[in-house]
Amino acid sequence: MQLNEWLAHNTFHHSAFWDLKQIVREKEKQNLKVSLCIPTLNEEKTIGKEIVIFKSELMNRYPMIDEIAVIDSGSTDRTREIAAEYGADVYLSEHILPEMGARKGKGENLWKAIYQLEGDIIIYIDADIKNIRPRFVYGLLAPLVYRQEIKYVKAFYDRPLAFSQGVRPSGGGRVTEILVRPLFSLFFPDLTALVQPLSGEYAVRREVLENIPFPIGYGVETSHIIDVYHKWGLSALGQTDLDQRVHRNQATRDLGKMAFGILQTFLSRVQKLGIVPQLPELHTVLRQFQVNDKQFEQLEHHILEEERPPMITIPAYRKKRGMDG
């Protein structure tokens, strides 16, 4: 599939899926089970609203989601209490597959969700979205319900506040435009068609999720895209414009850490795929600087992008899913 063809056929706008009853009918016809996973760490300000809206609109009014699960990394605020109050299934990440140990990072929660949740499709939604609406879920789910060949649908957000007629640039956040898009342009030009490859909202078929490894940190989205592209081709990817997303803005310094983790994952992928020869052992410390009383100080961040293996290789998962006969 050519890039332009992909853009024309696999890029959607949520408004195309306004008929929620039709999505539910199609989902039921295919006997699909859909799980919603919200990874959390101290999200008490937004978690209640997310669950209330999804439960009311996409479980009670239009039965599109079969389970809502919060996979928590050990919040110290009231995230778990509030989520449970509104009927989400709340899990502490470290309690899932305890024999595999516990790692810190969003990717860890996403990976463990594959074991814990029952859906044929899992939709991942970040917990820090201030303007959460049902479209964040059905916009990602619908392409999977209507198009069998699509396996992984990413969100992007593309509603300018003001624009006159004509051509306008469209793109992702700072890390996407400064790091990920240049890297994709160099090594995987097809993937540049993804407007926001790092967005935290996506819907994926289980057959894909259980077969790909999961970096536990910042690199999880980048690695997913490369792996899905490599194993199933560009046509397995889709993207949906969900209009606007209002969320916390991150400081440039935090984006530096994110970029460092993504770069580790990216280099590991291109090496594993044989695109670049053996790389030297890479350092895992990001150094940033600050001035304290006219003295420059070095800040060291240890960022190691560990990776969880494909879930299908985990015996407990195979047993739970009845895969070994």
Added chain:
Amino acid sequence: MAHKFKDILDALPEYRTAAESARETLLANLVMIGEIPAPSGQEDGRTRFLLDRFAECGLHNSSVDEEGNGMAILPGEVGEDSILLVAHLDTPFTRKDDHTLRVDNMTVRGCGVTDNSLGVAVLATLPTLLEKLNIHLNSDLMLMGASKSLGSADLRGLRFFLENNERPIRAGICIEGIELGRLSIGSIGMMRMEINCHVPEEYDWTRFGASGAILTINEVINKILEIAIPRRPRTRIVFGSVEGGKGFYPVSTNAVLRFEIRSDSAEMVKNIRRQIEDIVEELSSKTESDLTCKVLASRQPGGIAFNHPFSTHTRKILKRLGVEGRTSPSTSELSVFINHNIPAVTVGISTGEHLNQANEKAMIAPMFTGLAQLVGMLLAIDRGYCDATE
């Protein structure tokens, strides 16, 4: 189905339980409505949302009128007359204010949550609740999100509707987010006024006594405070806001004072208005600044009597729900019903804090009692218990 009033009272706990089971629906509606900014005259986003909800619930005649009111009808079994439930769509916040709402396990917080996003959310949720309870009214139930209600918009939405409506309306209920237990059965006389002070650019600032617009407005306030206010009929002048100036040192050239005259007597309101206009005229000539006085809104006193069946039965419903009813006058939508001789009351849905501030807060638990109260009232009206006895 409750037929006797006692049956309605006995069923109130069941209504409250049903309302609790619709918690997510109510809260989702509250969040989705509350996060749409709706300054007066710009309520179209909320209207669209409300109409979508009405359509999803299968209501009839879902429509927007010329003034931007959004409404729909839940047809009654007989449909000879209608009960009109109205909640104003607008809030006192601007589009620039952060309308993000926050939900925790006890509260919903954010701009406009109680005034009046909760009232509108109740309109959006009520058809679902009535369906859950398998309640079918004999009268048509008209649900209306009223536009252009607050401040100088002066209830234009509801006014327009009642002036042009041809359906017989048996009774009206105005829904406000807070306070649960509030029962307004009448309107006091009210006049909402604004005094503007403008000092011309060519003003001679070296002149003795030159003061600027803020001090002139201050002088206006002092003079208004000298007006003799009687104890009977009960009368008050409520100063709402003062604006003026641009910083620390420039002498202010513009200032605005907004206030309301409230009284049980329409004559007293008029009398005080005349005195204030005299003050404005006098100070305008003395200070050489341009002082103008505008009436932005007015209400005639009136309403149903304390012992009107609508009032007494509503109080009984509140009492049975364990809520202490507090009768207080209103100057909002209720007064429009009064002008059209339609028996009406205003009730609140929940308790809350920080009204009209960015950290406005509504408690979740009382909302279900508020909804049960509404269901009880609808049935009481529908079965004729609230009709005036001859």
